[in-house]
Amino acid sequence: MYENKKYLAIAWILVLPALLIRVFTTIYPIIETFRISLYDVKLLRGINEFIGFQNYLNIFQDSKMITSIKFTVIFVVGSMIGHLVLGIALALILNMKFAGQKVLRTIVLLPWAMPMVVVAMASKWAFNNEYGLVNDFIRWFNPSFKLDWLIHATTASNAVIAVDLWKDLPFFAILILAGLQFISSDMYEAAKIDGAGAIRSFFTITLPLISKNILVLSIFFTMWRITSFDVVYAMTSGGPGESTALIAYRITTEAFTNLNTGYASSIAVVLFLIMALLSALSMRAAKRVDY
Template sequence: MQLTRTQTARVHSRRSLTDVQIQVLFIAPTIILLVLWNIFPLFYSLYLSFTEFSVIKPDVPPAWIGLQNYNKLLSDPRIWQYFTLTGRYVVTTVALQAIVGFGLALFLRERFKGSGLITTLILIPIMMSPVVIGLFWKLIYNPAFGIFNYLIGYSVPNSGPDWLGEGSRALWAIIIVDVWMWSPFVMLLCLSGLKAIPDYLYEAAAIDRASPWFQFWRITLPQVAPLLLIAILFRTIEAFKTFDLVMGLTGGGPGDATELIAVHLYRAAFTRFTTGESSALAYIILVIVIAVSNLYVRSLNRIRGENH
């Protein structure tokens, strides 16, 4: 029996897939893989945080101990010392990066001869590996042959201080490197915001004889504030997780002068192999980062609401 043209079209439409179904078939395997890749370790580490377990003792199953790991960590004065040190590091580095990055963006806002080359050179640090940068700056800080002491005024380099060997200076040495490395990232976001400000706003302000300072506070800063806050959010999250730069420069020393919380987490997990305790510490850090991020997001939403 032959089918009519209409019946044939209906059968064909039933057998064929729509564009949405084809997209789902192509995307679904990747999404499932990513979910399994991320969700399983997340929940498994959460379970381990309530147990006494060591990864180097696979024959000993995890023993459920409830909140003991969390109580032990939160009652340990050293943990609060590392959190305080990390907080000082985060606040100082992010603040300096915001100031330096925004200042560079203002400087490079107007195109001039060589501005493209200068922008490219400034962006080089964020293209390099933090471990390589750490080793590179370790040579620069070297009191015997490094050039850092010479650059800050010591005519003979080995007559200056040992920046990585003195506890009072080691943290500042890492901060300087972090600011040098990530200020270009803040500059890039701020520069995109500055380029998007309409010229007529400044033209109207000039007609009203507004001073440059007034234009900065009433036009430039409010327009760039959302992107600046996004840059600060990203850098705050990353600063809490700073590990490779510290290990490349000081290894957490001298003593524990630069033992940031991420470095301490590494030691707990992969030196002492206290897997359950280190999982609990990781979740404490996660809760703090989420709380801080929510504050930034609320401020960002408030700024966007005021601009609209």
């Protein structure tokens, strides 16, 4: 018993430095962010006044923040619908047996391997009306087509969602493909003998067997979408106006542009609580997955 306690004490001593570093770099910033959110901190004006939960109430009275919340919801829902529909379709294509299958899988992953900032900056030029790749392609079918994608709120929002989808769709599809690899071909053969076609086999065999994978992936990808920042920062800078300013981008502008750190901290705390809830849901869903 003494020896066990001795080894346990040694283990704690060895682990303690890592734990202290973790506390300092993770727990302390969270606590400090919550503390600052209770103050009216405006660095430019030299204001540092305790105001309680007023910053949290201001979130729902700020028209710019309301716009950011609305676009974040549209961005997350639109992007995830695209990931689910197109990701599953792409995974099914990649799961087929054909010549050059491995080469195609490698090519498909290239967009995901590129940094989002690089993709967003390139997309900013691609959606240009005069010399953009997107309009050039459309003009093959409609020579008189003209549209400045990034100066109109609706088209700019659609462009941001499209770029995000193009960037991460391959990774989502590859993860779905991994689930498809575990489905035995004997099940499809038995369904074919029973007279089931490709569509019926998909809805009765494929989809039920990968539904748990889709659920877990959807939760994690939703969390990543909510905290997206770089695509808006590099592509539209939240414009036109504030129509494409995601919540994470709003936190950055409030903290580092407006130097309104108290208000920015309150937004960050709300976002943290949302992410904590989604993390709990993802862990609960992961436990239900049969590996």
